[in-house]
Amino acid sequence: MDELLDMPAAETATPTQADPAALQGSSFDYLLRPGADLTAKARAFHDWASTRVKHGVFPYAKRLGGRPGATAELMLLDGQRHAGLNYSSQEYLSLARHPAVCAAAQQAMARYGVHSAGSTALAGNVEEALALEAELGALLRMPEVLLFPTGWAAGFGAIKGLVRETDHVVMDQLAHNCLHEGARAATPNLHLHRHLDMAHAARVLQRVRQRDPHNGILLVTEGCFSMDADSPDLKRLQALAREHGALLMVDVAHDLGCLGPDGTGQLGLQQMLGEVDLVMGSFSKTFASNGGFVACHDRAIKEYLRFYASPNTFSNALSPVQVAIVRACLAVVRSAEGQQRRDRLMHAILGLRAALTAQGITVLGQPSPIVPVLLGDDALARLACREMSQAGLLANLVEYPAVSLNSARLRMQVMADHTPALGETAARIVADALRRAQALAGGAAH
Numbered sequence: 001m002d003e004l005l006d007m008p009a010a011e012t013a014t015p016t017q018a019d020p021a022a023l024q025g026s027s028f029d030y031l032l033r034p035g036a037d038l039t040a041k042a043r044a045f046h047d048w049a050s051t052r053v054k055h056g057v058f059p060y061a062k063r064l065g066g067r068p069g070a071t072a073e074l075m076l077l078d079g080q081r082h083a084g085l086n087y088s089s090q091e092y093l094s095l096a097r098h099p100a101v102c103a104a105a106q107q108a109m110a111r112y113g114v115h116s117a118g119s120t121a122l123a124g125n126v127e128e129a130l131a132l133e134a135e136l137g138a139l140l141r142m143p144e145v146l147l148f149p150t151g152w153a154a155g156f157g158a159i160k161g162l163v164r165e166t167d168h169v170v171m172d173q174l175a176h177n178c179l180h181e182g183a184r185a186a187t188p189n190l191h192l193h194r195h196l197d198m199a200h201a202a203r204v205l206q207r208v209r210q211r212d213p214h215n216g217i218l219l220v221t222e223g224c225f226s227m228d229a230d231s232p233d234l235k236r237l238q239a240l241a242r243e244h245g246a247l248l249m250v251d252v253a254h255d256l257g258c259l260g261p262d263g264t265g266q267l268g269l270q271q272m273l274g275e276v277d278l279v280m281g282s283f284s285k286t287f288a289s290n291g292g293f294v295a296c297h298d299r300a301i302k303e304y305l306r307f308y309a310s311p312n313t314f315s316n317a318l319s320p321v322q323v324a325i326v327r328a329c330l331a332v333v334r335s336a337e338g339q340q341r342r343d344r345l346m347h348a349i350l351g352l353r354a355a356l357t358a359q360g361i362t363v364l365g366q367p368s369p370i371v372p373v374l375l376g377d378d379a380l381a382r383l384a385c386r387e388m389s390q391a392g393l394l395a396n397l398v399e400y401p402a403v404s405l406n407s408a409r410l411r412m413q414v415m416a417d418h419t420p421a422l423g424e425t426a427a428r429i430v431a432d433a434l435r436r437a438q439a440l441a442g443g444a445a446h
């Protein structure tokens with residue numbers, strides 16, 4: 001696929017109209033349906049999604065041919081193959097084929113086999129996992145780290161493991177699904193504050209504490225928000241948590257390793273390394289693997305979570321191969337090579353953002369590996385995304401209910417192997433696809 005690195009924007013066929021049924025509705029319509037027949041509910045969703053597939057406007061559940069590089073080939077559910085510039089993979093430092101990372105995986109396989117064969121609460125703690133916990137702790141300046149089978153499990157498990165029914169969770173309204181689900185599973189007392197609004201967070205915390213001086217409060221946020229690429233004031237949030245007898249947990253899935261001094265992400269950028277109560281993260285973005293972790297200062301919290309965070313207690317631990325991959329990626333992150341990769345990544349991010357802006361396109365958030373491109377109207381966004389992939393740009397569409405209605409966006413994810421020149425090509429394709437989609441949407445209105 002590497003010849004695609006030099007490719008110009010592909011010629012595209014005349015855009016075709018899509019059935020209005022494929023442009024209307026959302027997955028939310030199929031979530032709360034009444035009815036005794038569970039299969040019928042699934043079928044209703046499947047019929048709607050199939051109509052979208054038929055018209056080329058269901059860009060989900062794609063199949064990746066080969067590795068997730070700067071160029072890639074994806075097959076859509078209708079069997080169409082689209083090859084092109086790949087901004088749809090979360091491979092921020094381009095480590096998936098790094099020789100040291102692949103060698104570490106092979107060595108681990110030869111030494112330990114491929115199976116941890118137990119949860120961390122029983123006998124699944126492979127030797128390398130304990131080393132990884134210590135290494136992550138050193139990066140984060142937090143002595144206690146517990147590994148989880150995925151980042152989702154870490155977010156859900158940390159909240160469900162720590163918070164009881166009478167306790168409270170105060171959370172940014174745009175926090176990731178795993179945090180919302182964990183909070184809802186743990187307690188009916190979930191209080192959302194407006195996104196990044198510190199004054200509102202302070203008022204919510206104050207009200208909750210005044211009304212209930214007797215129970216715990218967990219304050220939850222992200223280092224870099226996954227749909228908006230923006231960051232909260234962590235110092236202020238930690239101070240608020242202390243003031244109101246709460247603990248703060250920050251999800252660093254999208255910034256640890258790929259941003260900040262020595263890859264310390266927003267914690268490092270905001271001089272908050274080692275200063276936050278709890279940190280959780282994922283290995284599925286920068287660390288080329290599956291898995292997640294929760295870091296804290298208190299051994300008691302770590303051991304409590306091991307036995308009360310059900311996705312950890314009752315799920316198999318990371319395999320020796322996954323652990324070895326993450327350790328090798330972490331070694332790169334902390335090396336001079338890691339800094340070079342972060343520099344290349346930032347260069348590509350800034351180049352892409354500038355190229356999109358020059359095309360008159362709205363780019364949200366701050367420079368980070370997530371570049372959210374506002375498309376707006378959901379129907380327009382579906383058409384634009386179809387036009388883009390046909391023209392050789394692969395990026396993920398995010399629509400309602402993952403974001404609010406008619407604020408659909410393209411979530412472009414940048415990696416170190418991208419370049420500003422690729423960003424310019426990508427931006428041209430986005431602008432062209434939007435024009436074509438607008439023409440189609442205008443046509444549909446007549």
Ligand SMILES: Cc1ncc(COP(=O)(O)O)c(C=O)c1O
Pocket residue numbers: 150151152153155176178222226251253254282283284290291292
């Ligand atoms: C902010 C955030 N937290 C947690 C997760 C879950 O990570 P994982 O893929 O390791 O389950 C994600 C994944 O998209 C995420 O965006």
